[in-house]
Amino acid sequence: MERGAIIKHDQSKAPKTGNWRYMKPEVDKEKCIGCSTCVGYCPEATIEMKKYKEGQKDKADIDYEYCKGCGVCAEVCPVKAILMKKN
Amino acid sequence: MNKDLTKHHAPGHSACAGCAFPAIVRTVLNEAGENVVVGNATGCLEVTSTLYPYTAWKVPYIHNAFENAAATISGVERAYKILKKKGKVDKKIKFVVFGGDGGTYDIGFQSLSGALERGHDFFYVCYDNGGYMNTGNQRSSATPYGTSTETTPAGKQSFGKMEVRKNLIEIVKAHGVPYAAQANVANLTDLKKKAKKALETEGPTFLLVFSPCTNNWKFPTSQYVNIAKLATETNFWPLYEIENGKYKITYEPNSPKPVAEFLKTQGRFKHLFSEKNKPVLEQIQRMINEEFARIARLAEE
Numbered sequence: 001m002e003r004g005a006i007i008k009h010d011q012s013k014a015p016k017t018g019n020w021r022y023m024k025p026e027v028d029k030e031k032c033i034g035c036s037t038c039v040g041y042c043p044e045a046t047i048e049m050k051k052y053k054e055g056q057k058d059k060a061d062i063d064y065e066y067c068k069g070c071g072v073c074a075e076v077c078p079v080k081a082i083l084m085k086k087n
Numbered sequence: 088m089n090k091d092l093t094k095h096h097a098p099g100h101s102a103c104a105g106c107a108f109p110a111i112v113r114t115v116l117n118e119a120g121e122n123v124v125v126g127n128a129t130g131c132l133e134v135t136s137t138l139y140p141y142t143a144w145k146v147p148y149i150h151n152a153f154e155n156a157a158a159t160i161s162g163v164e165r166a167y168k169i170l171k172k173k174g175k176v177d178k179k180i181k182f183v184v185f186g187g188d189g190g191t192y193d194i195g196f197q198s199l200s201g202a203l204e205r206g207h208d209f210f211y212v213c214y215d216n217g218g219y220m221n222t223g224n225q226r227s228s229a230t231p232y233g234t235s236t237e238t239t240p241a242g243k244q245s246f247g248k249m250e251v252r253k254n255l256i257e258i259v260k261a262h263g264v265p266y267a268a269q270a271n272v273a274n275l276t277d278l279k280k281k282a283k284k285a286l287e288t289e290g291p292t293f294l295l296v297f298s299p300c301t302n303n304w305k306f307p308t309s310q311y312v313n314i315a316k317l318a319t320e321t322n323f324w325p326l327y328e329i330e331n332g333k334y335k336i337t338y339e340p341n342s343p344k345p346v347a348e349f350l351k352t353q354g355r356f357k358h359l360f361s362e363k364n365k366p367v368l369e370q371i372q373r374m375i376n377e378e379f380a381r382i383a384r385l386a387e388e
């Protein structure tokens with residue numbers, strides 16, 4: 001046990017939950033309209049809007065280190081820009 | 088990893104793939120800002136965020152026990168007030184509690200009631216997944232009428248849980264709190280507004296948030312948002328708030344869908360679609376209509 005049972009957050013100790021995944025979400029950046037609907041619903045907070053092309057809206061970008069492959073993002077996307085593929 | 092969304096609760100937690108509560112926690116805490124102390128009752132959120140030696144919490148976080156999250160935060164809030172009076176702290180700190188429905192409606196109920204009655208300045212958020220999920224789906228007083236659970240299994244003799252869900256918001260309201268509301272993880276904008284309002288209000292505030300459980304409600308991991316949406320679109324889970332005694336419906340479906348649309352998405356209600364259980368299904372629809380009419384009436388006053 002640590003002193004006083006105080007445990008400090010340390011992301012490097014975090015389990016890399018990407019290894020839970022058996023389906024992998026893939027964002028079709030050409031299809032993505034940059035609405036960020038998927039961002040707030042992802043249980044792992046692994047989606048960020050990132051620059052894709054000059055003059056275009058930022059597009060959804062997935063961090064696979066923690067993505068568990070639940071498929072919520074693909075389900076909520078209004079233009080079906082995220083597809084679940086075999087991991 | 089999304090930087091804006093992970094200032095308080097980080098990935099690496101072990102909530103089931105497709106669980107609803109992480110989005111609730113993040114949305115609420117983003118409104119609380121950096122100076123916040125979180126209390127948490129035992130349950131899925133606590134267990135999945137504190138796997139030793141890792142903690143998903145980036146803010147001061149206290150897990151005490153299943154039954155006393157509100158009592159624990161009461162003590163912290165009172166200590167803070169005294170230190171502030173003595174000039175030993177000058178920060179404005181918010182106090183937020185997360186509890187499951189078991190930890191809120193049932194076992195932590197007396198400590199919640201006490202904290203509300205004493206009038207501590209804190210915000211209690213109950214993520215309601217309608218049962219004791221962390222221990223394998225036992226019924227709680229939040230479990231809906233007709234649900235099949237481990238302790239109310241549907242079968243030849245039973246249509247599932249025979250008691251009606253406790254109306255916790257009304258009980259909380261009876262304490263005379265300045266703000267109590269019902270929200271849904273499917274509507275993050277509404278949830279965010281309610282969390283903001285609750286956090287800006289002095290005194291005890293309460294939020295009950297609909298939180299689907301993929302594991303025990305028995306639906307695919309991709310479905311929590313769709314199912315939660317249906318809960319509000321069928322009036323199974325109305326979105327409303329009570330501010331200083333005044334009721335307001337914050338979102339109303341244009342033409343509510345039959346409750347069966349919501350129920351049929353989940354394995355826990357599968358038995359309700361047999362010929363034998365038709366009357367139960369009809370009864371559920373009646374209860375939903377009555378409850379919504381009651382809230383609508385109060386909102387008109």
Ligand SMILES: Cc1ncc(C[n+]2csc(CCOP(=O)(O)OP(=O)(O)O)c2C)c(N)n1
Nearest residue numbers: 129130131153187188189190218219220221
């Ligand atoms: C006094 C006590 N009784 C029983 C338990 C076992 N227990 C741990 S979590 C839990 C269920 C929690 O249910 P809820 O509050 O609804 O949260 P959920 O797991 O559904 O998120 C139970 C029964 C305990 N920790 N302490």
Ligand code: SF4
Nearest residue numbers: 042067068070071073
């Ligand atoms: S599959 Fe699930 S965990 Fe992965 S990015 Fe989509 S919503 Fe997030």
Ligand code: SF4
Nearest residue numbers: 103106131300301302
């Ligand atoms: S059992 Fe249910 S509530 Fe608990 S982590 Fe899994 S999906 Fe979430």
Ligand SMILES: [Mg+2]
Nearest residue numbers: 187188218220
């Ligand atoms: Mg529960």
